[in-house]
Amino acid sequence: MADSAGSQSGSRKAPLSRELVLSTALALVDAEGLDALTMRRLGQELDRDPMSLYRYAANRAALLDGVSELVLDELAIFPDDPDWQAQLRKIAHDLRLLALRHPNVVPLLVTRPLSTPLGLRPLGTLRPLEQILALLIEAGFSPAAALHVYRAYYGFLCGHILNELQEYIVDPEENEAILRLGLHRLPAKSFPHLRALGPVLADYDGAAELDQGLAILLSGLAGQLSIGQRESPS
């Protein structure tokens, strides 16, 4: 018998479950990146035959969807908050922190919906949309206006997170080195401004910039609310 790794000395291993599979997958992605999440590797991590995973996810794509869902489940939204702007700000910062906590999952979050029609996505990934719509409608926006506000808000939010993560470098020791090395590599002639910004690029206060952008956007969107209220029937 091939009782390979640790586990119980007895014949039985811990029972598998979708939750266990997904959380192990997430841990693996967090630790070693998306590419490390292969069926074989995950099976090994769970001390099971890779094929057993197909009981809990129809295929690798579904597994990735599951991981997305699991991460988004960490996001708490309160659609009943009477201060919708404050709530949107809170959600934004929460999502930002979530992204920083699971940077390797962000490509998934942002990419998977591109290949799945809205209606067929995992429910967990649609929950934020639904709840933010609820929040906005509660705040007085018409459903259609709520959708537009959502799009502007969520688009901006995703964009910010992507942007920030693109400049983010894991090891702050190496940061300076790689940054300088990289920037030095740029032809001075065609990239003068970028090269000159080296030091400024190095300290990026993502939370502050997110706040600034949100302030602009939310106040603009709030303006549409008061206009809409004055003219349109509720």
Added chain:
Amino acid sequence: MADSAGSQSGSRKAPLSRELVLSTALALVDAEGLDALTMRRLGQELDRDPMSLYRYAANRAALLDGVSELVLDELAIFPDDPDWQAQLRKIAHDLRLLALRHPNVVPLLVTRPLSTPLGLRPLGTLRPLEQILALLIEAGFSPAAALHVYRAYYGFLCGHILNELQEYIVDPEENEAILRLGLHRLPAKSFPHLRALGPVLADYDGAAELDQGLAILLSGLAGQLSIGQRESPS
């Protein structure tokens, strides 16, 4: 006898080049998606051994970077435009159209930089950043302020494009069907607003929404300009 496609009847085939390889790769991605772009398949498309591609791209990742670059090269930016807001609006719409023209490349555009420190990216992907910085500095922003404006602007832009593409469905015939099918699948109890929005979701005027968002954002950002500098040259 493997002389498959057209080409000369003689022994020689058309000479390969990086441009040819990349544009063929782009065509393949446009036509059949990112997954279809394998070394073997691309080799077959060019009627060459897959290994010959490694002369023109160090590996598959570099090939993907090359495709990103090729697409971004289509984007024209005029850093000398005296009306920076108009220029930013134009860039935004151009990039949006570019994304709609090459939807399968968007994941690449958005995802690849996440795994490459800024300084080590293909130069072609840094050009827009540099040129927009130039535009903003020319307009009177300090370099640091220009960077902040760029981040807010470009983040919003990317976010919008991603958002729009996520709701975009290729076949307008099937659109209604899949949409309804999908929405009908949603539990009415937990997704009331989303279900109710079906018709509104169906017609999404991306250009208009992009314009609206930009209007809010740019006017807000322009405000920072006038505050930042007491005496304005404009």
Added chain:
DNA sequence: GATACATTCTCTACGCTGTAGACTTTATGC
């Protein structure tokens, strides 16, 4: 023409991937 060299392309092979299909083991109900 002949020779040497550099470039370009091809061939073979290795270890990895997702997963279909048949099979074995274990838990459960009668």
Added chain:
DNA sequence: GCATAAAGTCTACAGCGTAGAGAATGTATC
């Protein structure tokens, strides 16, 4: 004890990226 269902395993296949050696071709020099 036995039937049935559920869970897990095994084997196998087609496809992937790409290392490394080799063949074919183009060019420079004599």
